[in-house]
Amino acid sequence: MGAGRQRAFRGSGWRSPRPGPEARWSALPRFAALPVGVVVIVQAVVLTVLSGRYGFHRDELYFVAAGKRPDWGYVDNPPITPWLARASTALFGETPMGLRVVATLLGMATVVVVALMAREFGGGRRAQLFTAVATALSTYVLAVTHMLATNTADTFLWSLVTFFGLRLLRTGDGRWWLAVGAAAGVGLANKWLVLLLLAGLGVGVAVAGPRRVFRTWWLAAGIGVAVVLAAPTVLWxxxxxxxxxxxxGGISEDDGVENRVLFVPMQLVYLSPVLVPVWIAGLRRTLSDDRVRWARALTIAYPVVCVVLLALGGKPYYSVPLLLPQVALGAEPALAWLARVGTVARALTGVATAVCVAVSVLIGLPVLPATALGPVLAVNKEPGEQVGWPEFTDAVARAWASIPATERDTAVIVTSNYGEAGALEHYGPARGLPQPYSPHMSYADWGPPPDRLVGPVLLVGGHERDSPAAHLITGCRAVAKNRTVEGVDNDENGTLLSLCTLTEPWSTAWPKLRQFY
Structure with a gap:
C-alpha cells in the first residue's frame, strides 16, 4: 500500500479528522465483482445440481407446512423461514429442489456480503477472492445453504448486520444505524439469536470504541426501525x-451439558480446520494492525457471544456466523504468510486445504450414496434426516390400511413429532391418507382433531409410559415398524406404528398432550 493511500485509510480512524464521505469511500479498494461473481455462480450451480439429492429434511417439511399457515409467529421460530418456504415452493414447486432455490440465493448473498467485509478491512482483489472461496467452501455454509433452515437465513442476516456495523464503525456516519436496525429487525423476525450478535458488538464498542457512534440520534432511529420490524413477532x-x-429452556435443559462440552472443539471444525489459523489471525489483526483498529469491537464480540452461549448451554453452531467476519479479517495476513513461506510449506498447505475441502463437501453436501452415509452421520446427522420420508409414509399407509374400512372414517393419525406430521401431510394424500395431527411444536396449534373422530388412533412414534399421554391414549398394539431405506440410521429408523384408543374427547385431551421439545 502506497504512503498516500495508507494516509487516506488511516484518516478514517478515530484519532484523525474524519474525511468526507467521498474520501472515506475512495480509501477502499474496488470491489472484486468479477472473481467474487464467478465464485457465487459456481456455488449456485453446485448447490442447484445437488439440491434434489436424498429428499426433504424433517425441518423443511415442517417449514413447508407452516408456510401454508402464514402467521406472525410459530411455537419454535419467528415467521421468516416459513414465509421463505412458502414463497420458494409457490414459485418453483413443492419439491426439495424448488424449496431450496431460496437457500441457494441466501448462500450466494452470504458469500458476497462476507467478501465485502474483506474489502471493508482494506483487502484487495486477492483478499476478497480468498474470503469468498473460503466462505463458500466452509463446512457450515455448505450444510446450511444446501437446505432451507432458520440457520440459512440467520447466517446471511448476521453477516449483513455485521457488515453494516463495520461500515458504521469505519466511517462514523450515524446513518448506518438505520441499516443496522433494519437488518436486525428482519433478523429478529427470523431468529432471536441476533440479539446475541448485537450484544456482543455493543460490548465490543463500549470496551474498545469508537464509542462516539453511541452519541447520535441515529442510534435511536435505528432502534426504532428494528422495533417496528420485530414488533409483530414479539407481540405474537x-x-x-x-x-x-x-x-x-427445554433445549438448554436437555442438551446443555453436551453443548458446553462440545462448544470449543466444534468452533475448530464447523468452518474447517484449515481455516482456524485464518480466523485466529483475524482475531489478532485488530490488535496489531493500526489500519483496522477501528474494528476491535468485532474481535471482542466473538468471545462475548461464546461466553454467553456457554453459560446458557446454547448449541455450538450458534456462534459460527460470527467467525465469517474473522475469516475476512484474516484473509490478508493469511495471503501474506503464504507469500513468505517456502515451496514445501505452501505445498503442505495446499494438500491440507484439499483434504479439508473434500471433507467439507462430503459432510455438508449430499454427494455420497445413502448407503455410505454412516461415517458422515457421526459428524453431521442432518443428511440422514433427508432420507426415507416417502418410504416412511408408505409404512404408515400400510398401517392405516389395517384399520377396518368401517372404522377409518372416525380414525385419526397422530405423530410424535413435526417431521413425521410434515411428511404425512406432504406425501400422504397421494397414498390415501387423511390429514395427520401432532401435539408437537406448532402442529399442536393446528389441531386438535375434531371430537367426532372417536375411532382408532394410529399413533406414530409412541409415547413414554410416564408421559401425560399414557392415560389419554391407551391400549396400544404395535402393527408395524418403519425401516429407513437401505438402513440409514436416522430418527425414524425403527419408529413404531401402533393402533390405540383415546380415553377422552380430543378437545380436552389435546392440551395435555402438547410437546414443546
Missing part, C-alpha cells in the same frame, strides 16, 4: 405465552 409470542422461550 407475548400473546401466546412466549413459547419460544419454553422451547429454548
Amino acid at each position: 409470542q407475548a400473546s401466546h405465552g412466549w413459547p419460544m422461550l419454553t422451547v429454548a
